[in-house]
Amino acid sequence: MLLSVKNLSTEFPVKKGIVKAVEDVSFDVDAGEILAIVGESGSGKSVTSLSVMGLLAEPGHVAGGSMEFEGKDLVHLSEREYRELRGNDMAMIFQEPMTSLNPVYRVGKQIVEAIRTHENVSKKEARERAIDMLRKVGIPSPEKRIDDYPHQMSGGMRQRVMIAMALSCNPKLLIADEPTTALDVTIQAQILDLLRRLRDDTGMAVLLITHDLGVVSETADRVVVMYCGQVVEEAEVRTLFDHPMHPYTLGLLKSIPRLEDDDSKRLYMIKGMVPNPLEMPPGCHFSDRCDSCMDICREKIPDLVDLNGHKVRCFLYENAEGEAKSVSAIAEAEAEAIADAEAARDVEASEALLAAEELREAEIEDIEEASR
Structure with a gap:
């Protein structure tokens, strides 16, 4: 070493x-x-x-x-x-x-x-x-x-x-x-x-x-x-690129544009900002920005658990006693995390389309008003 x-x-x-x-x-x-x-x-x-x-x-x-x-x-x-x-x-x-x-x-x-x-x-x-x-x-x-x-x-x-x-x-x-x-x-x-x-x-x-x-x-x-x-x-x-575990890592990887991505969807963006270091949220530091946040995430800081050489700090993989969850529980938690991230991106895309439509209508009204 x-x-x-x-x-x-x-x-x-x-x-x-x-x-x-x-x-x-x-x-x-x-x-x-x-x-x-x-x-x-x-x-x-x-x-x-x-x-x-x-x-x-x-x-x-x-x-x-x-x-x-x-x-x-x-x-x-x-x-x-x-x-x-x-x-x-x-x-x-x-x-x-x-x-x-x-x-x-x-x-x-x-x-x-x-x-x-x-x-x-x-x-x-x-x-x-x-x-x-x-x-x-x-x-x-x-x-x-x-x-x-x-x-x-x-x-x-x-x-x-x-x-x-x-x-x-x-x-x-x-x-x-x-x-x-x-x-x-x-x-x-x-x-x-x-x-x-x-x-x-x-x-x-x-x-x-x-x-x-x-x-x-x-x-x-x-x-x-x-x-x-x-x-x-x-x-x-x-291992990290093929199988990201933490929602933050997943967010970083999903924020990278790929050629095979569907053009109808907006690029994924991790919501919010990095918190003020003097005003950290209680519990997990990432809880306010996480699409998979649970009640325990706002109450307790998770430990860094080792899953066969792959270490992660998240309650998706750790139970309340600080022990690693079972393989089936982890698989279920990962599927939910990916679904949450996709749902968040879909919401962002629809909100962006609505905002763009409202902006376009406002511009048309301004043009018509100016022509009168």
């Missing part, structure tokens, strides 16, 4: 109370594995990764749980010990490379600095390694581009520089936080192919933070779905 996170809780004290950005989150990452963490904005994905890297901004802090990297306790590391670990054994690609790279330094100098911080090598050797890393990540003419400033590069090139910097010391774990955000589709495909190829060549593990399920299906081995700071589902990537 390379990275083991158990019952992690991260909090941000504010004037109106305490924001629980991450609540009782657990997952493991093996060497050579790509684990994806998905969810909407505000689900706690990035805060989880920053907690692992020890880069939480004040007043944020780890309030509970444990994090171990190769058996080393990360929670109680000093800042000096963390600095030795970051960039060397653990590295991170941040969301926006233009703000992560220093605009007044050439990209080569920034990569050289990262190498010399952790390894006792000369400037010449570090520069040669930086050129080699730029070549590995697919930057053409690296001997010339190493002396460019960040603003002289495209978004895809800057992202490749960030990857080269993160991989310059051969880390065992790479955390990629939205590595393809704001990149066009062709560049996204190149970046994802690069991450897979580097994983295969070096054996490093990748913790991929994203909201794009298409990226997950193409890249990841396992998936953790987060909502409001909690893990609501975890499974192998094929």
Whole structure:
């Protein structure tokens, strides 16, 4: 086991109370594995990764749980010990490379600095390694581009520089936080192919933070779905896409347009908004947006139950005693959840058609009134 996170809780004290950005989150990452963490904005994905890297901004802090990297306790590391670990054994690609790279330094100098911080090598050797890393990540003419400033590069090139910097010391774990955000589709495909190829060549593990399920299906081995700071589902990537269990996961997958969908139906949309972290609903955090909400969902927070390696946090699969339901009860609950989602989409479609008809009639009346 390379990275083991158990019952992690991260909090941000504010004037109106305490924001629980991450609540009782657990997952493991093996060497050579790509684990994806998905969810909407505000689900706690990035805060989880920053907690692992020890880069939480004040007043944020780890309030509970444990994090171990190769058996080393990360929670109680000093800042000096963390600095030795970051960039060397653990590295991170941040969301926006233009703000992560220093605009007044050439990209080569920034990569050289990262190498010399952790390894006792000369400037010449570090520069040669930086050129080699730029070549590995697919930057053409690296001997010339190493002396460019960040603003002289495209978004895809800057992202490749960030990857080269993160991989310059051969880390065992790479955390990629939205590595393809704001990149066009062709560049996204190149970046994802690069991450897979580097994983295969070096054996490093990748913790991929994203909201794009298409990226997950193409890249990841396992998936953790987060909502409001909690893990609501975890499974192998094929299992999750073929057999989603949690209503939130089902909603995310049904929100993706497909060529075989009936054109007469509107695209499914999860109703409502992510709740204010200071005003969470009682019981299940997803209860106010769930098409399959039951009375118990508004009274009690479900546990994360393990169903033969497929973990889910939902009372469709758990009884009041916190135990997994029988196979037949689960099958019945899943059928009801799918039917509820379809019914919700049909209601939304009819409401949208009525609204469009009313708008059209109002426009006709305005035109007739103007012509008089």
